[in-house]
Amino acid sequence: MSSPRELDLERQALDAARFRMLADHVPAWIALYGAVDHRCLFANRGYAEAFHLTQDSIVGKHFSEIVGSEAYEHVRVWVEQLVRDLKPVVYERELIQPGGQLSFLEIHLIPQFDSQGTLLGSWVLVYDITRHRLAERRLRESEARLDKFMQATVEGILFHRDGIMTDVNQPLCKMLGWSADELIGKHVLSYVDADELPKVREVMLRGQELRYETAVTHCNGSRIPVELIMRTMERDGEQLRMAVVRDISDRLANEARIQHLAHHDVLTGLLNRAAFMDRMALQMRRAERKGEMLALLFIDLDNFKRVNDSLGHLEGDQVLTTVSERIVGALRDSDLVGRFGGDEFIVLLSDLTSRADIVVVLEALLSVVEVPVKADGRALSVTPSIGVAVYPDDGRQADDLIQHADTAMYLAKARGRATYQFFESSLAEAAYADIVLEAELAQGLTRNEFELFFQPQVEATTGQLSGAEALLRWRHPRRGLLAPDAFIFVAERHRLMLNLGEWVLREAAATARRWRENGLTRGHGAMRIAVNLSRIQFHLDGFADTVKRVLQESGAQGQWLELELTERMLIDDITHAPATLAQLRALGLTVSVDDFGTGYTSLAHLTELPLDKLKIDQGFVARLPDDVGAQAITRAIVQMAVGLGLTVTAEGVRTAAQWQLLAGWGCQQFQGELVGAPMPLAEFEAWVKAR
Numbered sequence: 001m002s003s004p005r006e007l008d009l010e011r012q013a014l015d016a017a018r019f020r021m022l023a024d025h026v027p028a029w030i031a032l033y034g035a036v037d038h039r040c041l042f043a044n045r046g047y048a049e050a051f052h053l054t055q056d057s058i059v060g061k062h063f064s065e066i067v068g069s070e071a072y073e074h075v076r077v078w079v080e081q082l083v084r085d086l087k088p089v090v091y092e093r094e095l096i097q098p099g100g101q102l103s104f105l106e107i108h109l110i111p112q113f114d115s116q117g118t119l120l121g122s123w124v125l126v127y128d129i130t131r132h133r134l135a136e137r138r139l140r141e142s143e144a145r146l147d148k149f150m151q152a153t154v155e156g157i158l159f160h161r162d163g164i165m166t167d168v169n170q171p172l173c174k175m176l177g178w179s180a181d182e183l184i185g186k187h188v189l190s191y192v193d194a195d196e197l198p199k200v201r202e203v204m205l206r207g208q209e210l211r212y213e214t215a216v217t218h219c220n221g222s223r224i225p226v227e228l229i230m231r232t233m234e235r236d237g238e239q240l241r242m243a244v245v246r247d248i249s250d251r252l253a254n255e256a257r258i259q260h261l262a263h264h265d266v267l268t269g270l271l272n273r274a275a276f277m278d279r280m281a282l283q284m285r286r287a288e289r290k291g292e293m294l295a296l297l298f299i300d301l302d303n304f305k306r307v308n309d310s311l312g313h314l315e316g317d318q319v320l321t322t323v324s325e326r327i328v329g330a331l332r333d334s335d336l337v338g339r340f341g342g343d344e345f346i347v348l349l350s351d352l353t354s355r356a357d358i359v360v361v362l363e364a365l366l367s368v369v370e371v372p373v374k375a376d377g378r379a380l381s382v383t384p385s386i387g388v389a390v391y392p393d394d395g396r397q398a399d400d401l402i403q404h405a406d407t408a409m410y411l412a413k414a415r416g417r418a419t420y421q422f423f424e425s426s427l428a429e430a431a432y433a434d435i436v437l438e439a440e441l442a443q444g445l446t447r448n449e450f451e452l453f454f455q456p457q458v459e460a461t462t463g464q465l466s467g468a469e470a471l472l473r474w475r476h477p478r479r480g481l482l483a484p485d486a487f488i489f490v491a492e493r494h495r496l497m498l499n500l501g502e503w504v505l506r507e508a509a510a511t512a513r514r515w516r517e518n519g520l521t522r523g524h525g526a527m528r529i530a531v532n533l534s535r536i537q538f539h540l541d542g543f544a545d546t547v548k549r550v551l552q553e554s555g556a557q558g559q560w561l562e563l564e565l566t567e568r569m570l571i572d573d574i575t576h577a578p579a580t581l582a583q584l585r586a587l588g589l590t591v592s593v594d595d596f597g598t599g600y601t602s603l604a605h606l607t608e609l610p611l612d613k614l615k616i617d618q619g620f621v622a623r624l625p626d627d628v629g630a631q632a633i634t635r636a637i638v639q640m641a642v643g644l645g646l647t648v649t650a651e652g653v654r655t656a657a658q659w660q661l662l663a664g665w666g667c668q669q670f671q672g673e674l675v676g677a678p679m680p681l682a683e684f685e686a687w688v689k690a691r
Contacts, residue, residue, distance in 0.1 A: 020055075022261075026254045026257075028046070028251075029125070030046070031044070031047045032121055034121045035083070035120055035122065037062070039060055040060065040066065041059065042059065043055055078109060079109065083119065086111055087111070089109040091107055092105065092129070104129050104130045104134075105128060107127075115278055125258075132229075156168075156176075156226075157242065158245065159240045159243075161241070164185065164186070175216075177220060188200075193215035207232060209230055212227070213228075213248065214228060228243050230242070269324075271337065276340075280296075283336065287350070287392075292350070294349065295352060296391070297362070297388055298344070298387040298408070299345040299365070299386050300344050301323065301383070302382070304342075304382065319382060320343065323373070323384075326368045330365050332351075335347060335348065355390065358388060358390070366383075366384060366420065370384070383418035385409055385419065385420075386419075387405040389422075434490050434493070437487060440476070441491055441496050442496060444476070445499055450472060452504065453470075453678040453681075454468040454529075456675050456688075457669050457671045458675050459525075460669060461668075465524040466524070466525055467528040469530040470529050471484075472532075474487060497534045501534050502546065505531055506554055509550055509556035511681070512529050513554060513555050515685075520685060526559065529561055533563055535566075535568070538565060538569050538573070543580060544584055547563075547584060561590070562591075563590070570609060582610050592611065592613035592615055595618075614637065614646050615648075615650075615671075616667070618672070620633055621650050624657075634650075639665065647668050649668070650670050650672070653672035653673075653674045654674050655674060
């Protein structure tokens with residue numbers, strides 16, 4: 001199973017591949033240079049090949065190494081202008097090719113900033129406009145060649161006298177949707193977009209020879225962005241104005257796409273983290289000036305990892321896309337929506353009058369997101385957990401709001417998922433308490449404050465002792481004896497569970513060896529010690545190797561230990577779990593599923609997994625023998641497990657009636673108060689000797 005870092009790297013690689021594919025197919029040469037060292041950070045295929053390099057070999061080279069020292073001195077003035085003005089720069093260059101041909105390039109330098117507005121580098125977009133320049137040259141050379149060019153070029157061309165069109169070519173007619181007869185004799189301003197009229201009228205009055213961008217109107221009313229190249233020339237013995245009209249829709253779309261990629265998530269099209277933070281800062285300043293309320297929503301999809309693991313990342317991406325569309329659809333245009341990565345979304349609500357307004361949005365989000373999503377031909381239910389932090393009550397800084405909303409979201413998950421939770425100051429206090437407890441846990445490990453209690457397990461038919469479950473306890477120096485419920489959640493969240501889990505495994509292995517050395521297990525069969533595994537422990541890469549090392553260092557045999565896993569742990573890693581379980585069993589360990597019946601394990605999964613034992617959850621056993629429903633479920637579990645060749649242990653057996661009923665169904669082992677409560681090591685050993 002991939003770690004979160006590996007998943008993040010995979011997502012970054014996918015994003016980079018998509019961007020590279022787009023860049024390689026844009027009709028332009030594209031490169032990115034660092035602002036400080038002017039070294040190439042990225043180049044598309046066209047740019048690299050133009051300088052006889054590859055996309056890999058060009059990266060890291062200084063600009064002067066790529067274009068040559070002479071060209072570097074020519075371009076340097078434009079780079080300095082970009083650094084000075086921090087604005088895009090456009091210029092042209094003429095190059096003589098090795099064969100003597102003259103080519104013309106149009107270069108766009110676009111600055112790239114970080115979230116604080118610091119210049120990081122500049123994008124270089126190079127367009128080969130040789131054919132346009134040569135066309136202009138031919139126009140100036142002769143009227144005959146101009147007439148021929150007008151019919152051959154793909155650019156729109158028109159001539160006008162005092163604004164009245166005297167001639168047009170077919171590409172212009174096609175561009176505007178009018179015939180030549182309909183255009184000739186009309187004023188050029190009739191076809192200029194209304195917003196652009198003042199600019200075009202000013203150019204006409206001055207009679208300048210220049211190029212500039214504007215927009216014209218198609219016969220259907222649509223707007224067409226164009227570049228106009230204006231010239232004054234003599235034709236048929238009179239002075240006319242000529243305009244080359246170039247449709248730049250594709251170019252602008254490509255530039256807009258590059259800008260969009262810099263500020264938006266590639267998969268969902270939502271704002272990325274940097275862009276969201278920038279816009280959030282603006283909203284917060286506006287709210288501060290006007291004394292308004294904002295609400296930050298941190299949304300995390302519950303159990304989304306199961307979708308990726310079971311269906312693959314492509315289907316997972318489809319789920320994320322659908323969910324993002326639903327989130328946007330439930331909000332107003334004035335609300336900000338971003339994706340922070342993975343299955344985390346963030347929303348900033350504005351124009352609020354009270355918390356009741358926020359609740360309306362939260363209820364709407366819960367209802368639309370949890371609607372089943374179609375993926376791989378099946379309907380998947382994905383639910384959100386939402387944390388809410390309110391400005392200014394819960395913080396006046398963006399980072400504080402995000403942290404508090406994130407804290408509230410985790411509490412929503414802890415309270416059952418598919419719900420929302422407002423941040424409260426007590427949450428911050430709880431977070432501080434977690435930090436304190438985390439430190440105490442680390443100290444407890446170094447100070448040997450932990451110990452194992454043991455609860456006996458016996459055979460159903462003979463009552464013979466068959467083993468014991470090792471249960472972790474913490475003798476806290478101030479709070480006394482603590483059960484796992486008081487600290488396991490913090491240990492797992494801060495990865496202390498890895499050290500704690502390995503300590504339990506080592507202690508259980510060492511105890512099993514001592515029992516055999518002092519003869520305690522004599523007459524009690526296998527007498528295995530069962531150890532509960534944590535989710536983070538089982539999913540750790542190389543866990544089976546860790547177990548093998550513990551056995552070797554403690555002098556214990558795998559046959560003396562039993563490892564207990566929950567259903568959720570197996571299903572969360574159903575792809576890799578079978579291999580790990582097989583490695584553990586190869587070491588001689590017994591593998592059991594704890595609390596069976598409360599998770600998501602299907603019959604198909606049971607047949608796929610190399611298991612030895614099922615432990616029926618005590619929640620079912622506690623309702624026996626009176627509850628008919630509990631009887632049906634428990635009996636079915638026992639019969640199913642026996643049919644699959646698995647040993648069945650019932651937890652929480654408290655009465656003789658429960659024992660008798662379960663034994664009659666075929667349950668082989670019992671554990672519970674009727675047998676014996678969890679005991680400290682010395683007390684348990686005395687209990688065994690007394691038997």
